[in-house]
Amino acid sequence: MLAVEGLTKRFGGFIAVSNVSFRVEPGEILGLIGPNGSGKSTIFNMLAGALTPNAGSIRFEGREIAGLPPYRIINLGIGRTFQIPRPFHRLSLVENVVLSGFYGQGRPSRARAFEAAERALALVGLPTDRAAVVDGLGAAALKKLELAKALATAPKLLLADESLSGLDEHEMDQAADLLRRIRGELGVTIIWVEHIMGVLMRVVDRVMVLDHGEKIAAGLPAEVAGDPRVIEVYLGTQAAAVRAGACSS
Numbered sequence: 001m002l003a004v005e006g007l008t009k010r011f012g013g014f015i016a017v018s019n020v021s022f023r024v025e026p027g028e029i030l031g032l033i034g035p036n037g038s039g040k041s042t043i044f045n046m047l048a049g050a051l052t053p054n055a056g057s058i059r060f061e062g063r064e065i066a067g068l069p070p071y072r073i074i075n076l077g078i079g080r081t082f083q084i085p086r087p088f089h090r091l092s093l094v095e096n097v098v099l100s101g102f103y104g105q106g107r108p109s110r111a112r113a114f115e116a117a118e119r120a121l122a123l124v125g126l127p128t129d130r131a132a133v134v135d136g137l138g139a140a141a142l143k144k145l146e147l148a149k150a151l152a153t154a155p156k157l158l159l160a161d162e163s164l165s166g167l168d169e170h171e172m173d174q175a176a177d178l179l180r181r182i183r184g185e186l187g188v189t190i191i192w193v194e195h196i197m198g199v200l201m202r203v204v205d206r207v208m209v210l211d212h213g214e215k216i217a218a219g220l221p222a223e224v225a226g227d228p229r230v231i232e233v234y235l236g237t238q239a240a241a242v243r244a245g246a247c248s249s
């Protein structure tokens with residue numbers, strides 16, 4: 001479905017993503033993990049057209065999409081969530097999702113856009129009544145709204161960025177289940193970005209690990225979790241975080 005070769009992004013002299021290649025098969029959930037600043041969101045921004053790569057190729061269903069603008073890419077069937085949700089507060093909940101559908105589906109009718117939005121809201125477990133508002137939604141609900149907005153664009157491939165950050169353990173399990181259901185019920189292929197491994201490793205079919213913009217490992221979750229380089233750079237960071245947490249508490 002997706003074939004990425006030699007993807008590279010520089011910001012001035014800084015290389016944020018360096019010569020990264022990977023493939024995504026239809027129907028799978030690929031996990032993309034790595035410490036903060038390792039280049040995960042930058043890869044998503046190139047896949048979704050928000051950034052143009054300095055080098056490399058991105059083929060989606062056989063067609064080169066690197067450098068296409070976001071509206072073209074979304075119309076081809078790649079939907080994305082944003083790591084930091086920024087809903088329109090003056091629009092109702094359902095209007096936020098409808099707007100996304102209008103953008104993503106090449107101007108569906110108003111009736112169809114509302115139907116798609118209500119289906120998406122129901123699937124993620126948010127209220128579908130037209131009076132519901134955005135104000136007062138907590139972190140978990142805002143993540144669900146991001147997913148509903150992406151689903152309203154009718155993606156074949158969903159890029160989900162940091163769906164778990166800011167959630168408690170129960171909410172993390174629920175969010176992971178939701179991604180599994182999006183794949184199972186809608187047949188949507190998913191790339192799921194997270195900086196923490198945790199629950200992601202139980203849900204994804206394969207996982208790819210980034211460090212300082214480079215792909216350092218890829219494979220089945222069990223293989224990758226035992227890879228010495230991953231343990232060094234990745235679990236090393238988590239071990240440091242655990243130590244810092246232990247010191248501060």
Ligand SMILES: Nc1ncnc2c1ncn2[C@@H]1O[C@H](COP(=O)(O)OP(=O)(O)O)[C@@H](O)[C@H]1O
Pocket residue numbers: 011016034035036037038039040041042043
């Ligand atoms: N627009 C930008 N301009 C300059 N540097 C950027 C920009 N976007 C990201 N970066 C840098 O690129 C690196 C990778 O960022 P990012 O892809 O957001 O990491 P991740 O999502 O893995 O935490 C970081 O060092 C970040 O500061």
Ligand SMILES: [Mg+2]
Pocket residue numbers: 040041042083162
């Ligand atoms: Mg990020």
